[in-house]
Structures are given as structure tokens and as C-alpha cells.
Amino acid sequence: MSDDMLRAPAEVKYAEELDWLESIDDGPKPFSWRLSPRMIRLFILGSERSDGLDREISQKWFGDRSFVERSIVTLASDRGLLLIGDPGTGKSWLAELLSAAICRNSTLVVQGTAGTTEDHIKYSWNVSMVIAKGQSRESMIPSPIMTAMEGGVIGRFEELTRSTSDVQDALISILSEKYVSIPELDDDNIVFAQPGFSIIATANSRDRGVNDLSSALKRRFNFVRIPVVTNKKSEAEIVRFRTEELLRRHRIELDVPPTLLDILLQSFADLRSAAASATSDDEKLESALSTAEQIGVLEDAILHSNFFGDRTLRAQTLAGSLVGSLARRTPEDLAILNKYWHGVVEPRSKKDGGEWPEFLEGGREAIATLS
């Protein structure tokens, strides 16, 4: 089934693994959860030899173990879970994995935008049916959150802070009273949440101040802050993991040389430290330089090499993709990249050699083209 989709949700993609884990799971399960908390942790963080399992479970989310544990425990409690962090830190991916492991449904998602209304959280009406038959449960269109309530599963709310305050406040009663009333109906006018219902929301910490959460709503969420991965080893793991997935999805057979991966990681680490020491916004790149951004650069380079190159990933292409992806503002971003290329990459290519000289050349060309 997952072959028919461009991107299969986690519960479809890992259906077989989840089935197997469910079959061996003998731990206590809260509410209607499909897996016990320990098994969910195992599913997300992968298995060790010491776990004594018959098969290996791959690691799907890379980060501190305690974040996953705290998230799972929050969902087993009375509160909603709010994953907060910089863009590209894997919040949504973690939310998807959690939903898939807990209830095998990660698709009940509301995307928070400036245009999100209360209807998207509660319910709306099928206007033609209302005209034809009047207001009834049949003519009502439940929102993903209401569907999750009815099914006792996890509902997801992406980018909570992008939606306006009145929309956010609609969540308060859902999280407190755990029901939604439908005043338009005379009977059967309350939808109660079934055991197992909870909400995983994500929020971008760079959007702070756009639509700040009210204290009442904050109180109903447990916050788990996901930091940007700065550990080079874990970052390499993540990039490798996601790139392999991308290659599989695009059915591309192409090797990513470890030296090039190192160059990519090193460049991002350098640019991050430069951004950390910058004193104004003009001195740092607009990009958050997250791990997702790295994956984006690598994906771009791979696709470029595959379709326009000789099917070998080269440092020159990587440099071009890096410049292309990170230079968003002209001239600020280009100036920073130019400074980086001449101040850091050039000395390094002289000192370290390897693929760096080619990387230097590729970057220069790309900057020259864009300037």
C-alpha cells in the first residue's frame, strides 16, 4: 500500500513493525492504546541488543531519550502535548510517530494557519445536505479533532501558534471538559471524547509573539522543547537516515560519499557558530540551519546530480545546492556566504585538501551566479 503513496504515513510505512511489536507486547497499556509506553519508546528510539528482541527495530527519531519518554508519559496523563522548537528539529515527525504507535492513526491533523477557524477544530456543515435534510449528525462534518475524540485516538494540531487566539481558545474546552457540544442539534448534541483521546500540538519557537498562547491553554499542555541537534554524530545519523529514505522514495541509486556528508555537517556547524556569534539579524543567515535544512540541501544535490549530472554526487554540486538553499535574501545572505566561503572554506581547502577544493570552487561559482 505504501508504494502507491508519495509519502506514506508512519502507521502505514511501519505497519509490519507495529504489528509485530503489538504481538509481543505484554506491558500495561493506558486507555485504548495499541502499545505499552515502553514499546512505543522502543518503536521510536529503536532496539538494543540488551532489549532481547528477536528482530531489530530501527531508530526513527534521533534525539534525547528523555524527550520521548516525557512525551509518551504526557499523553498517558490528562494533558495535551506541545512540542516546541526551531523549524526542522523533527517535532512533526515525532508527533506522527507517537500517534502511529499509540493509535495507528497519525492523519487526524489540523494545520494551524492564519486562516484556520474554529470550524476546523470543532465541526462544520455540509451546506447542501443541511438545505436538503436540515441540521443533523449526517449533515455535520466533524473536524479531525472531533473525529479523534470520538475514536479515542490522538489528534494532531500543527503550528499551533500560527492560528489566531480565538481558534486556540476553542481547544481549551476540548482539553478540559473533553467534549464538544453542538447547539444546533436538539438531541445527540454532545460529542464526548473516548478514553485515549489526546492532542499533540507543535509550535515553532521562531514564531513566538505571533499569536502567543494564553495562560489557560498553556496550563492544559505539557511543553517538551526539542532543541536543534548539535551533536555531530547524531546529526550524521539523522541526515543519513532521512537521505536513504528519500533515495528510496525517488528510486534513485546513488551513493553519498561519507567525506561529502562530513563537509556538509562541518559547513552547517561553522555557519551555526557564526550565527550564534552574530550581533544583528543582518549578520546571520535567515535560515535556521536546522537538520531538516541539511537534508534539504543534500536532497537537492542528489536530485541535481541524478537528473542533470553524471549520477555521482560531487562536492561542486553540493556546494551549489548549499548556496542555492541558504541564500534567501539578497544581498545579506549572499554576503554572509561569500564571507564564509573566503574566510573558512578557502583556508580549509588549502589545509585539509580532499573534496574541499572542489567544494570551494563550486560555492564560488554558485555565489557568482547569484550575485
Place this chain on the structure above:
Amino acid sequence: MTGQTSPFGSLREQLLEAAAAFAGGPVTLSDILSGLVDDVDRALREELEIFPVCHHSPASALAMVRRLREKQPKVIYLELCEDLQPLLTELRNCRLPVAVQAFATDLDGFPASWAPLSVVAPITEASAEYQAISYALETPGVELVLVDRSTDHVFQWAPKEEPQKTHKEEEAGLHGDAVGVEIGDLRPRFAELEEHLLHHGKVRHWSEWWDQYVEQPLSGADYDTYRQVMVLIGSLFRRLTPDGDRLTVDEDRERYMWTRMREHLAASGASPADCLYVCGAFHAASHVEQFGLRSTAPYEITPRTATTWLYGLIPSSHSAIEAQFGLASGSVSIAAATWAKAVTRNKLTPFQLAGQKGARKRAVKLPAPVSKGEVADRLTGFLSRPPALDELDEAELLGWCVDIVRLARRNGYLASTADAIAVFETSILLAGMRNRARPTPYDFQDAAVTCIEKDVVPGRRDVRRLCEILLGGDRVGEVGYDALPPLARNVYDRLAPLGLDLEKRTIQRALLDLNASPELVPCSDLLWMLRYLLPHDAVRPIMGERRLGERSIQESWDLAFGKHQRFIIELGYEGVTIEQVLEQRLRRKVWDHKATAAVALAAVEDAVLFLGSRRFADELGARAVELLAAERSVDDAPEVLRRIRRLMAYYRASEPELPGWCEEFATAGYAHYCTLLPTAFVDDDTGVRQVAAMLGFLFSMESLALALGCDRAQLELAVQQSHPEAPAKVALLWAARNQLGLLPLAELRSRSDELLANPLVVPSFPQYIMGFVQALEPAPSLSGFVVEVISKAFGRLPDSVLLPWLPKLITTLRDQAGELMPALVREAGRTFPGGLAALDAWTPPWSARPKPVASGPAPVAAGPVNELLMGHPAACDAVAELLGCAGEWRVPETAAGADHREVTALLAEHPEPALAVAGLLI
């Protein structure tokens, strides 16, 4: 899921995996495993009972208390630097944690760049070593012997490279840059092994791993089990230690300790059965050939270097210990809390030094000693059986939850009872997920962060830090008065009249009314000295200042001695009194090879201000003369000029005559700056400010220098030899020539006008102005001319030159001519009209037509001066003749007193004062 049923099954798995993953090379897994058992066997069979410990481990301390009560040894050998022994008895005067410190500034045998050397060994109450020390010092007939290498050897064996200095937080920096030594260092020796253990143990940091896999299972274990498990862990880390400097040092230490113990046993004749050797578990599994009392392998202990070591106690804190030894934040506090609880739960009476501050009094009555039976294998059982899990202590957890919410609320969080409930529930769920029935402090901390921490931290502390405070908090030790070095005691004694409790850790405000209570003047003097010597947070004047020739009537100070006790104690290593330390510091400063004349003058000033010793100030001043004569650069000239002017003004005002060194300084400086002047004028690296300061020195010291035998021709020649090219310096030279009378003001004016009229030079005119402004230093009488030049520049310079230059003018004036500005502004105020209305009719004085010179000689006013001169004309005639000036005496036109009508009227109106003065004189 099979391996997941017991936490200890997982430990064994981890040990096997760690061995399998890292024992590459010739050592095979089976060798390691059998070696572990061999090590345990060997340590337990040793005739001298070895007590393996781990630092900051409550389990070790508990086992120590139990064992000491059972065995009651007569001699205790402790793994601690042997030269620290005399200090241990002083621990009773302190509030723990404190650190025993060895300190050396006079190095002999070590690179001079290492100075000062400092070694600290922190001691907490919840440690096995403190139990051993207390037992030994409080029980009659028990001897405590420290057997580890001396602090001198710590550095002898250290790699000869520069120690790295790191910045630490306030509390965490209590130990300064000292090297830490610790009893029972037990931790994987390479990062990969630790990472492996943490990863497989599913914990975040080492302290949590230790707590879960060793501490908890061992806290209630019997002595044999404790010993065997500790040696096993020590042996594991030892066998997986890569060869390197650190292992070599450890082995040398073991040789040292065994040699010392054998020596002691031979000398004292004590029976090994009555002795106990307390050492880190790592050393209990030692492989050196000197291990064991039966060994006869020789080991030669190298003599100490001639470095003089000084010893003392300094306050320490849990966070300082964590920072020094790389432990997780809060882990020492949690260990202290665990210890306190275990003591109550197990109804144990720990040992304690009599008179120990900040602890409950506990009388320890020792039961009759129990002899120990044969060693049985407890290891197999221990490793194959899951440990008895602690039951959930609901009351304790509830207490924590309620307290953390209260604490969070006080720190600005919007936490409520609902949060307390959520934290409680989450703690239990998290502990369950991590295979524990009873949430550990770490589980609780995670739960509190999850439920209370939101997107921003409202106050200074986040929830994680609040949890640490709740679970014991950072405890800061204090060294008691009796354990302080003489200098520190002297400081406290001398400040006693202030009536403040200086041992408190809060800031104390001292108010000194020096007029009303002159007895506080010595306190004020001492505070100023401490201000100079201690970090500025420790002693901060709020009101009052001390400058040359000034004294405050009232002073108010913020004193934080409790917080900065370490610095006062470390001053004690330098001398017996504050005055002595200050004198040494100042002397060291001026005799340093990098010292300059400005530094020496600053030292003279400090000596006058703080010590008031003329002899010492003269000594430093003589050094300043030497330094000035030897200097080849004039970079410090502005500083030298400022300081020598201030000092001379002070001496002139307060002493009958200038000190000899000041006169020497003036003559030496005159000659020195005359010599360097031509070079400084042309040297690009020497700034105009420096040259101005040189000229300032030459002109202002001229009268003194000439009186002392210098020749003015030297200065005139030096000015004539100067041919600067930079515009600012050219302007400065013109000003100097004007001051010397070589260039009349009219010519100076015409030259500057020419520059302004020349379009080729106009762009560089601002630089000429800078030169003229700087010239105010040597030639203050030119201020009127400088105002004129600046006014003309503002009036005539084209906008393209003027506007870009203006911001630069302001910044340069602020940076380089701050002290000259008031004079310039005053002069400008005199020159320009005061009101707007007057501006239209105003003509600049320099553009005004010169007034026609009045014909005929000026009228001669009558007065006492003229009367005197007329009465004794010989002197004036002689001077006139010498100067070649012909003239004649004229009689005043009016009668005496005619011009002083106002004065006469005043006197007539109020004759009383004049009559009183007359009466007085008669």
C-alpha cells in the same frame, strides 16, 4: 522483552557488551571476565582490609559507618595527599563542604608559568572519607594516616604543559583554578565506554547511571556484597582503561600508597588485622607489583621539590565540586539528600567531629567490635538476582510535588495544585517506564520540567534548577574563625568595631561616620586595602572615595566577605597582615620585567593612599626613575604626566619639600623626553597625544628641572631638531615653538590662515586642529587661539570637508582630549556672546580692528605697590639696566586712595573690623 524484566540483568548485559565492544586487540573477552573475578578475589584475600569507596556515594558512606562500628580499626590509611594531614583536625571548626587546600607561589622545580599552584580536596558530610576521618579523630587510640602522594608530587607527575584556565559561574567557581584531588574517583576512563553504558542503561548522565545501577542496589547491601561489587566495578573500569599518562600516574600512586603503608606498619608495629585501607575502588583492583603487604617490590619515593607549600581550608560548595569533577549539576546535592534519608531510615548514627558547625550533635557509642568471618562469594548472587526495589514512598513524592509547585510559583511560574497532581502522576509514569517502582529524584525532576516548564522561564531559575534547590540545594561551606589563617583572623578582628556579622553570606552594609567615630578610621583604611586586594564584589564602596590628598568624612560599604571567604583565606598564604601582602604585591608589580614608569608611579600612588609609608613610597619612586630612564617608548607619556603631576601636587601640598625621587624624576624625565622628542615627532607609531604629553612634561616640569641643574638649551635644540610631517604634529610643533617664544602668535595665526586659504591643504586642516587641541596640554595659554582656529574652520571649511569630519571630531575629542575640553569650552564661553541677541552685533575678537593705541604713556595708578617701588627704586633700575630698557619714573597722577572711593565708603560705614584689627595689632 525477556531481558527487560530486571534492571540488573541489563547491567550484566551491559558489562558483557562493553567488554565485547571495546576489548579489541590481544585481550579477549573471557580474559577480562575471569580477570574481574580474580581482582575481586585478590583484593578480598589481602591481609590488610581494603575498603573500596566511590566519591560522593552515600552507599560508600553508609557501608563505612557500618564497617567502622563493627571492626573499630586502630589505624586507618586514607587515599589523600599525605601532607594535608595536619589540616584535618581543623575540619571541626568548619561548616561542610569545605576543601582542604595546598597553595604555592614560590615555585622551585616547576615552570614559573604554573604559579600559583593550588590543590584542593573537597570534603562533604555524605562521604565515606569524612566518616573515616571523624571516627579516627574522635576515637581515642585510633591513628589516621594519609598515604597518597604529596601535593608536590601531584605537580611533579603532571604533564609539563600549560594548565587551561576556564571561566566558571559564581558559585561553581569557588575553587578557582585549583587542581582537584578526590578520594575514590570511579568513572569510565574513556568517553566511548561511558557513552556506551549511558546509552544501554537508558540514562542521561553518569550520576544517574551510578545511582540506578550501583548506588540503590548497594545502599542496603551487607558489607561483603558492597566490597565485592565495588571492587568488581573498579576492576572493570581498570581493565578497560587505555594506557596513558593518567594510568601511569594512578599506578605510581598505588606504589606510593603501598610503600607508605608498609613503612608505617613496620615503624608502628601495628597489626594488619587492626588496620583499614580506604581507597577508591579503582585502586582496590590494582595490578602493580607493590600491591599487598607481602610484596617486597621496592619503590623509591622521589623527594619533594624545594617549593614552599602553604596549607589552609577554603569554603567549597556542591556546585563547585560538581563543576570541578565534571559531575551532573545537582548530583552532589542529591547524594547529600539521599545520605540524610538513608541515615534516618536505617537508624544509623554517623560519625561526626566534635564541634562541627551546622550539624546535629550525635553522640556515638561504639558497640563491642565484631570479628569478621570468612569471605563468602556474594557476587554471583548479587549479579544473578534482581535487587529489591524500593517501594513507592508516596508521602515523600507528594511532599516534593507540593514543594516544587510552591517554589515554582515563588519564581514566577503560573503553577497550581493541578500541576502538583500532574507532576505526581507523571513522576510515577516516568519511573514505571524506566523500570523503577520508586521515582528517583531524576524522574521527579523530569516530571516537574514536563508539567511546569512552559515556553519561557519567567524568573532567574528554571524548573530544573528549582528541583535541585528543592532536593537539597547547593550547599556552600564555611571555614570557621579558628581554622582561618592569621591574616584572615586579623581582618575579622580589625573589622569587629563595625559591629557586623561578616561570616554571613548576604551582603552587609557598613556605615562609617569618620568624624563622629574616629575609632573607625583604621577600619576604613583596612577596607580600602581590601578593596584593592580582593575582587570588587567582595568590598564595594557605595559612598566615599580615597584619592590623593582627599579623605571622606562618611563612608558606606557593601561587604560580602562570607561569599568571598576563599579570597581572604588565599591572601593569608601571602603574608601575615594585609599591609604586608599589599606591600609585597606593589613591590612585585614594580619589579616585574614588564613594569613601566607609569606602573611604578601608580604603585607609588597606591602606597601613599593605602599604606601611608613615606619610606616605601620613596623606594617605589626611585624604581620609577630607573624605569623611566630605561624606557625607549613614549606610549605611556600621557599616563606618566598625569600621575607625576598629581603626586607632585600632593607632595607640595602636604610635605615641606618634594621627596628626592620626585626631583630626580623631573630631571631624568626632562633629559629623557628631550632626547626622545625629535624621534617621537617623526615616528609614525607615536601618536600626537603622546608627543603632546612629552611636551607637557617638559614645559610643566621645566622650572623644577632648570632649578635642579638642567639646561633649557637642551629643550630648544630638541624642538629645533624636530621636523614632523604629519599635520597634527606640525601644529603641535608650532604651538611648542610659540610657547618657547620662538614663534610669535601673530605668525602662528597667519600660518593657520594660510592653510585655510590653500585649497590643497584644506582637506587635512582638521588634523591641524587636532594638533592644536592637543597643544593645550603643553601650552594652555593657547586656548584662545585654539578657539579662534576652530571657529575659523567651522566658518570657512567647505561642507564636503567639514561635515564628514564633525562626528570624527567629537569622538576623537572624547577619546583623546577629554580632560582638555573644559578649558576649551570655558575659553569659548568667554569668546562668544552669551545671548542670541548679541550675536548679530558680535564681531570675533580676532577680526576686530585693533584699538588705536592711546597716545602718551599709560597713567600710573597710585597704591601701596607703587609707593613701595618709588620708595626703593634701586632694584627696578638695576633690572631695567640689565634688560637694556630705558625709562623714567613717573609720579602717580592722583593722590593715594583717591581711586578707592568704594573701599573708603565701606570702611567708613563699618569701621568695627578695622578698629578691631588695629586693636589686635597694637
